Amino acid sequence: MPEYAIYCYAWDLADDGVGHAVDEVRRRGLNAMTMAGSYHAGKFFRPRGRSGKVYFPQDGTAYFRTDPARYGEIKPVENTLIAKNDVLASLCERDDIRANAWMVLLHNSRLGEMHPQATVENAFGDRYVYSLCPSVPAVREYAVNLCADIAKSYSITGMSIETPGYLPYVHGYHHEFALVRQNRWLDNLFGLCFCAHCRSGAGKAGIDADGLRRRVRLAVDGYLGTDVDHPDDMAEAFWLADVVLDPDLADYLRWRCDTVTSLVTEIRDAVRGDVPISIIPSVARPTCGAWYEGSDLRALAAAAGSVTACFYEPAVSRIMSDLIDIKRRVGDAGGIRAIVRPGYPDLQGRDAVAGAVAALTGAGVADIAFYNYGHLRDASLDWIADALAAPEPR
DSSP: OOOEEEEEOOOHHHHHHHHHHHHHTTTTTEEEEEEEEOOOOEEEEOOOOOOOOOEOOOEESSSSSSOOOOOOOOOOOOOOOOOOOOHHHHHHHHHSSSSEEEEEOOOHHHHHHGGGEEEOOOOSSEEEEEOOOSSSHHHHHHHHHHHHHHHHHSSSSSEEEEOOOOOOOOOOOOOOSSOOOOOHHHHHHHHHHOOOOHHHHHTTTOOEEEEEEEEHHHHHHHHTTTTTTOOOHHHHHHHHHHHHHHHHHHHHHHHHHHHHHHHHHHHHHHOOTOOEEEEEEOOOSSSGGGGGOOHHHHHHHHHEEEEEOOOOOOHHHHHHHHOOOOOOHTTTTTEEEEEEESSSTTSHHHHHHHHHHHHHHHTTTTOEEOOOOOGHHHHEEEEEEEEESOOOOO
């Protein structure tokens, strides 16, 4: 049976009441709720919020009762909401809705600040507290145990894993600021991790990571020493030329993919077997850009069972272009699931949502999710209902 899910946050379900929220989504034809079991910070606008319209969640916390004995050096921090309202437990107790866990793994500024030695380190030695590095053994242990913990303690019916790899340099960090114009070449060089674990691991694979780090530093310093700002199209060409013509850079990027795939394999082995796992490889548009974060779509689909693509596009034609490319890359390695946003800035209207659902279904994507319960107006929820009630495409 196809799964029609809606992503959601514990604070929104606590605000609405789990029973009311389940009724709201079920009457729209949805049969699953995918709740964030671990999440970062943000500033969230809630059109239907009962206790307020703007919400600031605690940064980098877990929204379930964790078992501290499972963890090593890095331990999750429970959100204070759980002490008075274990929303996920309430959701799992119901027999009228599937309860999935949405795990944001390595995007965690709280844990990054607590464990800076476990974060991504750029070519200049700067640490990115928002990004735990997937090559660090303590990080890998944390990620594996977090996923195994929630699956052991809660009767979840599925798991979606986000940010299992290297985050980009530009990722919306609090008050992200620069007086130098950003471009893809510069951003991607700054997004490369050269921590001791990455350099050691790459070295064992025969890659001169130390030499690559020196060249990155020289290239960036040379650029910043001028008064030139690279235009977007030229910066794109410069980056692609570097990837093709610098064998160490190409091998390093491939090694990052292998590192992330092996982490996902460890997670799949640790989580109870009856819980299907799907990887959200990136929110890069289009999805193939996930390779920069260490996400090899085919390898991740094979390791986890499926990948979930964020089709965050304003038109069905763009969704279908992305899907064609994803299917080509994944092949027969695993399944493909979809997430769409029925509202601004993506699918802005009843016909657009219905068209996207029909196109995805017609192309063989059976499991479709919508983002996000707390962010959507009632009208958007009704668009979902109409889309799911429409006749199957012939």
